[in-house]
Amino acid sequence: MRTQVGIVGAGPAGLLLARLLQRAGIDTVVLESRSREEIEATIRAGVLEQGTVDMLNECGVGARMMREGALHRGIELRFGGRAHRIDLAALTGGRAIMVYAQHEVIKDLVAARLESGGRILFGVEGVSLQDVDTRAPSIHFRRNGGAERLECDFIAGCDGFHGVSRPTIPSRLRREFVRSYPFGWLGILVEAPPSSDELVYAWHERGFALVSTRSPQIQRLYVQCDPQDVLEQWPDERIWTELRARLATTDGWKLREGRIFQKGVVAMRSFVVEPMQHGRLFLAGDAAHIVPPTGAKGLNLAAADVRVLARALAAFYRSGDEAPLAAYSAVALRRVWRAEHFSWWMTSMLHRFHDDDAFSLRLQRAQLEYVAGSRAASTSLAENYVGLPWD
Numbered sequence: 001m002r003t004q005v006g007i008v009g010a011g012p013a014g015l016l017l018a019r020l021l022q023r024a025g026i027d028t029v030v031l032e033s034r035s036r037e038e039i040e041a042t043i044r045a046g047v048l049e050q051g052t053v054d055m056l057n058e059c060g061v062g063a064r065m066m067r068e069g070a071l072h073r074g075i076e077l078r079f080g081g082r083a084h085r086i087d088l089a090a091l092t093g094g095r096a097i098m099v100y101a102q103h104e105v106i107k108d109l110v111a112a113r114l115e116s117g118g119r120i121l122f123g124v125e126g127v128s129l130q131d132v133d134t135r136a137p138s139i140h141f142r143r144n145g146g147a148e149r150l151e152c153d154f155i156a157g158c159d160g161f162h163g164v165s166r167p168t169i170p171s172r173l174r175r176e177f178v179r180s181y182p183f184g185w186l187g188i189l190v191e192a193p194p195s196s197d198e199l200v201y202a203w204h205e206r207g208f209a210l211v212s213t214r215s216p217q218i219q220r221l222y223v224q225c226d227p228q229d230v231l232e233q234w235p236d237e238r239i240w241t242e243l244r245a246r247l248a249t250t251d252g253w254k255l256r257e258g259r260i261f262q263k264g265v266v267a268m269r270s271f272v273v274e275p276m277q278h279g280r281l282f283l284a285g286d287a288a289h290i291v292p293p294t295g296a297k298g299l300n301l302a303a304a305d306v307r308v309l310a311r312a313l314a315a316f317y318r319s320g321d322e323a324p325l326a327a328y329s330a331v332a333l334r335r336v337w338r339a340e341h342f343s344w345w346m347t348s349m350l351h352r353f354h355d356d357d358a359f360s361l362r363l364q365r366a367q368l369e370y371v372a373g374s375r376a377a378s379t380s381l382a383e384n385y386v387g388l389p390w391d
C-alpha cells in the first residue's frame with residue numbers, strides 16, 4: 001500500500017489531520033489499533049476552545065456540534081462557599097467555549113472520513129515505523145493475521161501518550177520534560193439535570209471538584225482523588241458525599257444527583273518531548289505532550305498541532321517548500337509550552353497537594369481571591385482558557 005501521509009492513531013489529532021489534508025487534496029491512510037466502537041465510546045475531554053470549534057466548522061464536521069453542544073460564555077471559580085464568575089466573553093472580546101464530548105467529535109470525524117471515501121484501518125497490530133530519517137519512510141503492521149506495509153512520503157505520529165511513534169525517535173535525539181502530581185481525578189457520568197449553567201471549578205480543603213455537563217439529561221463531574229485509587233474505593237455514596245462537601249455554598253446551591261453510570265480515574269501529569277519531529281516523522285497531540293486536565297487543553301492542543309502540520313504539508317505538496325515542515329516543531333512547541341504553563345498553574349491553584357501544608361492553602365486562597373477580584377488577573381485566566389490566538 002502507498003499513501004502520501006501515513007497517520008498512526010485515530011484520536012482527535014489523527015482524524016482531524018486526515019480531514020485537513022483531504023481538503024488540501026493530500027492522500028492519507030489512518031491506522032488505528034482499536035475498533036471503531038471502542039474509539040467512539042472512550043469517555044475523555046469535553047471543552048473545545050473557540051479556535052477548535054471554528055476549525056471543526058471550517059472543515060465541515062461541526063454541524064452536530066453546533067446543534068448539540070453547549071456554548072458557555074463564562075466559568076465559575078468556587079471557593080470559601082461562594083461563586084466567583086469569570087466572564088470569558090466580556091474579558092476576551094466575545095470569545096467562548098463549547099462543551100461537546102470528545103467521543104462525539106470522534107464520531108463526527110470518523111463518519112465524515114468514511115462517507116468521503118477516506119481510509120481508516122481499524123484493529124491493526126504490531127505497528128512499527130521504518131526508515132523515518134529517509135525520504136521513503138514506511139509503516140509495518142499486521143491486519144487480519146497478515147503482515148502489511150504502508151509506504152509514505154511522511155508519517156504523522158498521532159498515537160497518543162502510549163503509542164509507538166515517540167519512542168521511534170532515538171533517545172539521544174529527544175529530550176523529555178516530565179512533572180507528575182500526587183493526585184488524580186475520579187470522573188463520573190450521571191443521569192441528572194444540570195446543577196449549574198456554567199462549569200464550576202471548586203477549590204476546597206478536602207480537594208478539588210469540577211462540575212461539567214454533557215447534555216440536559218447527562219452531567220459530567222470530577223473529584224480529586226488519589227492517583228492509585230481503584231473504583232471499589234469510590235462507591236456512589238462516597239462520591240456524592242465528597243461532591244456535596246466540596247461544592248457547598250453559603251447560599252443554598254443544590255447539587256442535582258442521579259444514577260451514576262460511568263466511573264473512571266484519570267492520572268495527572270505534565271509531559272513534553274522536544275523536538276516533535278525526526279526526519280519525516282512528525283508527532284502531534286498526546287504523542288508529544290500531556291497536560292493535566294484542569295485547563296481543558298489536551299484536545300485543543302492536539303487540534304492546534306495538526307493545524308500547523310497540515311499547513312506545512314500543504315505548502316510542501318503545493319510548491320516543494322520544506323521550510324514550514326522544518327519549522328513545525330518550534331512553532332507547535334511555542335503553543336504547547338504556553339498551554340503547559342496554564343494547565344500546571346490552574347492545577348496548582350485548585351488542588352490539595354499535601355495533608356499538612358496550611359501555608360500552601362493560604363497561598364491558593366490568596367491567588368484565587370486575586371484572580372476573582374482583579375480584572376487583569378481574570379483576563380489572563382480567561383484568554384488562556386478560551387485559547388490564545390492561533391497565529
Ligand code: FAD
Nearest residue numbers: 009011012013033044045159160163285286296297298299
Ligand atoms: P488520543 O486521543 O490518545 O488518540 C490516540 C489514538 O492512537 C488512540 O485511538 C489509540 O488507540 C491509537 N493508538 C495508540 N497506539 C497505537 C498504535 N501503536 N498503532 C495504532 N494506533 C494506536 N483532556 C481534557 O482536556 N479534559 C479531560 O477531561 C480529559 N480527560 C482525559 C481522560 C483520559 C483517560 C485521557 C487518557 C486523556 C484525557 N484528556 C482530557 C486528554 C485528551 O483526551 C487528549 O489530550 C486527546 O485525546 C489527545 O488526542 P490525540 O489524538 O493526541 O490522542
Ligand code: DHB
Nearest residue numbers: 045046212293294295296
Ligand atoms: C471537562 C474536562 C476538563 O478537563 C475540564 O477542565 C472541564 C470539563 C469535561 O470533561 O467536561
